Amino acid sequence: MGQPSEVARTWTPSSWQSFEAAQQPTYPDPGAVDSALKQIHGFPPLVFAGEARSLQAQLGQVAAGNAFVLQAGDCAESFDEFSAVNIREKLRVILQMAVVLTYSLGVPVVKVGRIAGQFAKPRSSPFEKIGGEDLPSFRGHIVNAAAATSAARTPDPDRLVQAYHQSASTLNLVRAFTKGGFADLNRVHAWTQEFVASSAEGQRYEQLASEIDRALKFMRSCGIETETSDSLRSVDVFTSHEALLLGYEEALTRQDSVGGGWYDCSAHMLWIGERTRQLDGAHVEFLRGVGNPIGCKIGPDATADDVLQLCESLNPARIPGRLTLISRMGAERVESSLRPLLQAVRESGHPVVWQCDPMHGNTFSAPNGLKTRHFDAICGEIAGFMRAHAAEGTWPGGIHIELTGENVTECLGGAENLLDTDLDGRYETICDPRLNARQSLDLAFRVAELMRTSGVA
Numbered sequence: 001m002g003q004p005s006e007v008a009r010t011w012t013p014s015s016w017q018s019f020e021a022a023q024q025p026t027y028p029d030p031g032a033v034d035s036a037l038k039q040i041h042g043f044p045p046l047v048f049a050g051e052a053r054s055l056q057a058q059l060g061q062v063a064a065g066n067a068f069v070l071q072a073g074d075c076a077e078s079f080d081e082f083s084a085v086n087i088r089e090k091l092r093v094i095l096q097m098a099v100v101l102t103y104s105l106g107v108p109v110v111k112v113g114r115i116a117g118q119f120a121k122p123r124s125s126p127f128e129k130i131g132g133e134d135l136p137s138f139r140g141h142i143v144n145a146a147a148a149t150s151a152a153r154t155p156d157p158d159r160l161v162q163a164y165h166q167s168a169s170t171l172n173l174v175r176a177f178t179k180g181g182f183a184d185l186n187r188v189h190a191w192t193q194e195f196v197a198s199s200a201e202g203q204r205y206e207q208l209a210s211e212i213d214r215a216l217k218f219m220r221s222c223g224i225e226t227e228t229s230d231s232l233r234s235v236d237v238f239t240s241h242e243a244l245l246l247g248y249e250e251a252l253t254r255q256d257s258v259g260g261g262w263y264d265c266s267a268h269m270l271w272i273g274e275r276t277r278q279l280d281g282a283h284v285e286f287l288r289g290v291g292n293p294i295g296c297k298i299g300p301d302a303t304a305d306d307v308l309q310l311c312e313s314l315n316p317a318r319i320p321g322r323l324t325l326i327s328r329m330g331a332e333r334v335e336s337s338l339r340p341l342l343q344a345v346r347e348s349g350h351p352v353v354w355q356c357d358p359m360h361g362n363t364f365s366a367p368n369g370l371k372t373r374h375f376d377a378i379c380g381e382i383a384g385f386m387r388a389h390a391a392e393g394t395w396p397g398g399i400h401i402e403l404t405g406e407n408v409t410e411c412l413g414g415a416e417n418l419l420d421t422d423l424d425g426r427y428e429t430i431c432d433p434r435l436n437a438r439q440s441l442d443l444a445f446r447v448a449e450l451m452r453t454s455g456v457a
């Protein structure tokens with residue numbers, strides 16, 4: 001499968017360089033960046049084109065209203081929190097959420113991690129004043145370190161190479177866990193963490209897991225071998241990140257030996273952020289040419305016209321599953337902001353996946369200055385998203401969540417009702433506040449309920 005002919009004629013992996021690229025770091029030594037990128041260009045791809053096509057086919061099912069997509073993981077992966085435990089715990093929560101959604105919605109759930117490459121962060125300002133000094137903003141560990149010193153904040157090209165290696169090891173472990181037995185549905189009870197087990201949402205999960213156990217036992221009694229069935233024993237968890245640093249993405253863009261098209265082999269899926277989705281900008285130019293399924297964040301100021309033009313640029317051939325529009329409106333505005341967009345896209349006939357990011361429109365600073373989000377606002381945005389879809393007759397295709405498997409205290413509320421005075425306890429994120437494992441599991445149950453009560457599922 002090659003690219004549409006217009007792309008083949010006008011696009012190359014480096015054509016973005018003649019466009020304005022927002023949010024790129026300024027490195028002190030551009031020569032060192034070139035040599036880091038050259039090195040990465042020589043490294044093996046992290047994913048294969050065929051996998052990206054398989055994800056696109058699964059997302060095509062979401063676009064058609066026959067499946068749901070769960071995309072979840074860190075706001076920003078950290079070079080310091082890089083361990084097997086960290087990856088395993090994140091995967092556990094994602095698997096638990098996926099089980100709850102699959103069982104409750106009765107449709108396949110496409111699983112995509114913000115993982116194995118989610119390092120680069122866009123910033124509202126290139127500099128930040130700390131203690132009277134102007135320091136370069138922290139842009140994620142692929143660029144610089146977070147400490148408030150000029151040495152830490154200076155963009156370091158070696159970090160590009162380190163990000164590649166961390167992505168490779170993370171992906172390797174994800175593949176091992178998802179294909180090697182850890183994700184076996186016969187082990188559905190084993191994904192509950194100790195600190196979750198005794199909680200209300202933990203017990204609700206245990207009950208659901210017992211029902212699945214019973215169903216599996218029933219199938220075995222009927223002569224179906226559940227222990228050796230590949231579809232029960234393994235899952236596809238795809239990787240994704242924001243394609244922000246275009247030099248890095250270009251270095252991992254490879255021509256597919258099967259179909260000849262170009263794929264960005266740094267992850268299965270890439271998305272464009274709200275701050276970099278300019279129609280005449282470098283990010284849209286780069287991503288329009290790769291064969292991966294791609295996403296684009298859509299904020300409350302996007303007009304129907306903006307969205308239609310993005311659809312035309314990014315998916316002119318109207319391939320189902322190629323384009324996911326990720327709305328991030330804020331709980332208050334989602335229903336009124338989203339409805340005209342849903343209507344316009346529906347009337348245009350573009351086959352998009354609509355996904356709700358209920359995190360980024362609901363961030364605020366707590367009295368102690370820490371960035372946080374309230375669980376109720378997150379649920380509120382998802383509820384508004386569902387109502388908008390129910391009203392327009394479109395399919396609420398999925399959710400996009402920032403979470404961790406750890407017992408952190410970064411988002412307020414939830415069943416344990418975290419208060420702003422609790423935030424100091426375990427506030428560990430290097431960027432935005434994430435749902436902890438209990439809040440994430442709770443959210444999966446809420447989403448399933450909202451799908452049923454809004455009349456879309």
Ligand code: TRP
Pocket residue numbers: 095096098099102108109183184185230231232233234235236
């Ligand atoms: N392979 C199926 C799926 O991905 C069933 C499955 C196996 C599963 N293990 C899982 C589903 C873990 C969710 C979580 O849907």
Ligand code: MN
Pocket residue numbers: 075076360402431432
């Ligand atoms: Mn974030």
